[in-house]
Amino acid sequence: MSTLRLRGDLPERVDLLNITPLALSGLSEAEAGKLAIGTSRRGLTLGDVFEISLDGSDSLVIEGGSSRLDRVGAALSQGAIRVEGDVGQRLGEGMAAGTLTVTGSAGPYAGTGATGGTITIEGDAGDHAGGAVYAAKAGLDGATLVIKGAAGDHLGDRMRRGIILAGSAGAYAGSRMIAGTIVVSGALGDHPGYGMRRGTLIAGSHGTLLPTFVETGTPDLVFVRLLAQSLKHLGAAQASLLGGTLRRYSGDLATIGKGELFVPA
Amino acid sequence: MAAWVKGGAADIGAAVEAAADLLAASRVPVLAGLSAEVSALRAAYRLAETLGASLDPVSGPSVYAELGALSAGGAMSTTRAETIGRADVVLIVGNRPWDGELIAEIAAAAPSRGRAAGSERALLSLGGPQNGAIRHVAYAAESGGLAISLGHLRAFAKGHLAGEAAFADLAKRLFAAQYGVIIYDPEEVGELGAEMLQGLIRDLNESTRFFALTLADPFQGRAAVQLSAWTTGQAPRVGFGRHQPEHDSWRFDSARQIAAGEADAALWLASLPAPRPAWLGSLPTIAIVGEGSQEAAGETAEVVITVGVPGQSVGGALWNDRRGVIAYAEASDPSKTQAETETAAGVLTRIRDRLIEKGVSC
Numbered sequence: 001m002s003t004l005r006l007r008g009d010l011p012e013r014v015d016l017l018n019i020t021p022l023a024l025s026g027l028s029e030a031e032a033g034k035l036a037i038g039t040s041r042r043g044l045t046l047g048d049v050f051e052i053s054l055d056g057s058d059s060l061v062i063e064g065g066s067s068r069l070d071r072v073g074a075a076l077s078q079g080a081i082r083v084e085g086d087v088g089q090r091l092g093e094g095m096a097a098g099t100l101t102v103t104g105s106a107g108p109y110a111g112t113g114a115t116g117g118t119i120t121i122e123g124d125a126g127d128h129a130g131g132a133v134y135a136a137k138a139g140l141d142g143a144t145l146v147i148k149g150a151a152g153d154h155l156g157d158r159m160r161r162g163i164i165l166a167g168s169a170g171a172y173a174g175s176r177m178i179a180g181t182i183v184v185s186g187a188l189g190d191h192p193g194y195g196m197r198r199g200t201l202i203a204g205s206h207g208t209l210l211p212t213f214v215e216t217g218t219p220d221l222v223f224v225r226l227l228a229q230s231l232k233h234l235g236a237a238q239a240s241l242l243g244g245t246l247r248r249y250s251g252d253l254a255t256i257g258k259g260e261l262f263v264p265a
Numbered sequence: 266m267a268a269w270v271k272g273g274a275a276d277i278g279a280a281v282e283a284a285a286d287l288l289a290a291s292r293v294p295v296l297a298g299l300s301a302e303v304s305a306l307r308a309a310y311r312l313a314e315t316l317g318a319s320l321d322p323v324s325g326p327s328v329y330a331e332l333g334a335l336s337a338g339g340a341m342s343t344t345r346a347e348t349i350g351r352a353d354v355v356l357i358v359g360n361r362p363w364d365g366e367l368i369a370e371i372a373a374a375a376p377s378r379g380r381a382a383g384s385e386r387a388l389l390s391l392g393g394p395q396n397g398a399i400r401h402v403a404y405a406a407e408s409g410g411l412a413i414s415l416g417h418l419r420a421f422a423k424g425h426l427a428g429e430a431a432f433a434d435l436a437k438r439l440f441a442a443q444y445g446v447i448i449y450d451p452e453e454v455g456e457l458g459a460e461m462l463q464g465l466i467r468d469l470n471e472s473t474r475f476f477a478l479t480l481a482d483p484f485q486g487r488a489a490v491q492l493s494a495w496t497t498g499q500a501p502r503v504g505f506g507r508h509q510p511e512h513d514s515w516r517f518d519s520a521r522q523i524a525a526g527e528a529d530a531a532l533w534l535a536s537l538p539a540p541r542p543a544w545l546g547s548l549p550t551i552a553i554v555g556e557g558s559q560e561a562a563g564e565t566a567e568v569v570i571t572v573g574v575p576g577q578s579v580g581g582a583l584w585n586d587r588r589g590v591i592a593y594a595e596a597s598d599p600s601k602t603q604a605e606t607e608t609a610a611g612v613l614t615r616i617r618d619r620l621i622e623k624g625v626s627c
Contacts, residue, residue: 039516254420
């Protein structure tokens with residue numbers, strides 16, 4: 001297990017794109033220490049920010065966190081990264097496979113464009129978790145994003161595929177969703193599913209509903225039981241939500257309207 | 266021209282020197298405001314490149330509400346002149362379009378060109394201020410705001426909702442247009458609302474002709490968008506910290522950077538009037554402001570330099586809202602010669618030259 005131990009408070013945002021177990025496996029600690037991760041003209045390197053201990057394994061632990069650690073685990077394609085603390089924006093951006101765990105909270109755009117693997121945030125996530133960044137085609141795109149705490153506004157904005165689990169979410173959850181599944185054990189904020197085309201939102205409760213969502217009854221769906229089975233090991237709170245009768249709303253009728261929102265009846 | 270350093274009057278040379286020292290000592294400088302003529306914007310982007318700074322126009326919220334929707338799904342847009350010449354149905358969304366003369370000008374004429382020539386012009390409003398002076402049919406907005414209302418209207422336009430609701434009637438009127446235009450302010454409607462509105466326009470174009478007339482922000486944001494695009498290939502919130510232009514609309518939001526304590530120096534550029542930022546005074550700042558403005562005073566910032574106001578005391582290329590282009594505006598006040606007045610571009614270039622002399626570079 002390789003380790004990066006944060007030396008102290010970060011004087012600027014740093015960009016950990018490509019700081020993955022695979023990228024570090026072929027480097028000596030001295031070589032890794034020279035990798036540029038700063039975002040200002042001062043040119044911070046990995047060695048300036050972290051005490052580095054490498055063993056060539058496919059598992060990396062970042063000891064100490066900061067809301068200025070951007071793109072942790074971005075483009076991860078194999079192995080595991082665990083952050084003991086907080087991270088900044090774009091956690092696991094474009095990640096293809098592997099596991100990424102954050103014991104603290106994440107900034108905005110966690111899991112954006114991630115096509116595979118599992119991202120777990122044990123604390124809260126900022127706005128646009130699983131959402132698309134500016135000018136991107138899609139947010140979460142096949143990966144699994146588990147947020148044990150609260151997610152901010154615009155959870156899963158323009159999400160294309162994959163699963164998001166969260167404890168609660170802010171306003172406009174599932175906005176502009178293309179497809180995929182979001183299960184929130186607690187409450188959603190106002191106006192969930194704004195502009196959603198397809199996809200499934202399941203929540204314990206919700207704020208103000210859009211006038212473009214219409215109730216379609218309480219169907220007994222095999223899909224929900226299958227989903228509950230598959231969620232058992234990912235999130236017990238979310239899986240238990242699926243045990244009872246669910247009321248279904250169809251929307252957003254402002255678009256093609258093939259999306260759906262389920263809440264306990 | 267007047268300048269102040271730490272509250273005391275200074276000559277331009279001393280103010281430029283102090284500005285260069287302040288920027289050279291910083292780690293994460295931001296150039297904000299950018300409410301200025303094109304030559305000053307160009308000089309600001311060059312300074313940022315030399316310094317490794319990021320840029321953020323005061324018009325950011327408006328610019329990104331529009332660009333966000335545009336980058337996601339494109340836009341079908343028209344101009345003010347085409348609207349006046351061709352539109353037989355005009356839907357005015359929100360309050361902001363009613364400011365200024367635009368709506369009165371549209372109401373005063375009938376379509377004279379194209380397929381709707383000779384027909385009457387119908388003005389419709391959604392969530393407007395109920396202006397009694399101009400004849401129009403008013404529809405109230407939903408309690409959730411304009412974006413929710415636009416979604417609701419679009420559901421009726423698509424035929425996914427039906428009934429006797431007001432929006433059913435409005436949707437019918439829109440489809441009856443021969444050449445329709447929807448006027449909106451992107452900041453007022455928001456990015457989600459702007460995208461929904463463009464989707465509605467696409468739906469309407471299945472059977473008739475419909476376009477958007479998007480209002481520009483009043484702080485040269487559209488000029489900044491164009492200049493940034495031709496200079497960096499990106500939208501305006503760009504940073505040069507890593508020797509190349511990086512775009513990130515969240516990271517380079519100057520208000521966020523300053524509130525989070527990331528930025529340690531700022532340069533506020535407003536040769537044209539712009540709302541005073543709340544963060545002024547919270548970090549070392551250089552203010553380059555128009556002469557005669559409220560900010561043209563020693564207490565505004567550590568270093569304050571006044572410059573000519575484009576279109577008044579100096580000439581400059583500015584966004585022309587009426588024509589929808591960048592156009593040169595002559596100085597309207599001939600009492601001063603150009604030689605007596607510093608331009609914002611001149612001051613920014615002098616600061617950059619001084620930084621290069623000091624050996625500061627990204």
